[in-house]
Amino acid sequence: MEVLIINCNEERVLSLKNVTIHFDGKQVLDGINLDVYQGQIIGYIGPNGAGKSTTLKIILGLVDGYDGEVEIFGRNIAAGNHTYKRKIGYVAENAEIYDNLTACEYLTFIGELYGIDRVLAEDKALKLMRAFEMDDVFHTRISSFSKGMRQKVLIISSLLHDPDLIFLDEPLSGLDANSVMIIKDILEQLASRGKTIFYSSHIMDVVEKISNRIVLLIDGKIAADGTFEELREQSKQGSLEGIFNQLTGFDEHQHTAEKFVDIVMDGEEK
Numbered sequence: 001m002e003v004l005i006i007n008c009n010e011e012r013v014l015s016l017k018n019v020t021i022h023f024d025g026k027q028v029l030d031g032i033n034l035d036v037y038q039g040q041i042i043g044y045i046g047p048n049g050a051g052k053s054t055t056l057k058i059i060l061g062l063v064d065g066y067d068g069e070v071e072i073f074g075r076n077i078a079a080g081n082h083t084y085k086r087k088i089g090y091v092a093e094n095a096e097i098y099d100n101l102t103a104c105e106y107l108t109f110i111g112e113l114y115g116i117d118r119v120l121a122e123d124k125a126l127k128l129m130r131a132f133e134m135d136d137v138f139h140t141r142i143s144s145f146s147k148g149m150r151q152k153v154l155i156i157s158s159l160l161h162d163p164d165l166i167f168l169d170e171p172l173s174g175l176d177a178n179s180v181m182i183i184k185d186i187l188e189q190l191a192s193r194g195k196t197i198f199y200s201s202h203i204m205d206v207v208e209k210i211s212n213r214i215v216l217l218i219d220g221k222i223a224a225d226g227t228f229e230e231l232r233e234q235s236k237q238g239s240l241e242g243i244f245n246q247l248t249g250f251d252e253h254q255h256t257a258e259k260f261v262d263i264v265m266d267g268e269e270k
């Protein structure tokens, strides 16, 4: 499949060169080459198991044993200098959160990990909670929060230290429609103020709306890379969902659904 080249005069903040990884003898990433520039909102999409989270974890230094090179802010992350991590924010797909802490305790703790003074971290955390209309639960244990409330705490914790490069793995998980609109606008505002966002999600209409560049990963390889308009032009599909279905060669949804329901109701497929 054709891969579009993006020309951009902005600073290159992230570069992957021929990144490859195997797990238990299975190739999960197969030569990923990707340059990401300041101010871009990259929608990183692909079918389940394509290798999106693995890519993020390699970039964040959470997974070793890969081949190739990852440069962040011009430095190879394997060189051992971890100061770049202070300029990175990350919302993990299935993030562990210290449930027994209150939002105040958790956010202040995370702020301190990033080197923010305790009083300043608490003050900023409270203001961000207030912006999400959650200041009334600032001193409540996170264990009592709903899924969406926890997700908002995670989003706040990833942004508290004002990072320049932000990685989000399914950040909208559990958020209601109004909250999705707020997060969408926050991401657009952050990008327009020079932050770079690398965003992995299955919610195609949101990826379509907010990304200024979409990278599609299939079987550990980049299968498409371009703006939504470029991908639409190439594929002659009206929506990102249509483009996704076409490029992943998937038109079996009805058949798969029928088979599934047949088994549920009759114990076997017809």
Ligand SMILES: Nc1ncnc2c1ncn2[C@@H]1O[C@H](COP(=O)(O)OP(=O)(O)OP(=O)(O)O)[C@@H](O)[C@H]1O
Pocket (backbone or CB within 6 Å): 023, 024, 028, 046, 047, 048, 049, 050, 051, 052, 053, 054, 055
């Ligand atoms: N630590 C690991 N050990 C063994 N296999 C792994 C490990 N991490 C990931 N994999 C495998 O690598 C493949 C890619 O997983 P990954 O989580 O990166 O996919 P993904 O694109 O993020 O999928 P999803 O959309 O379902 O979140 C899967 O086959 C997964 O089983």
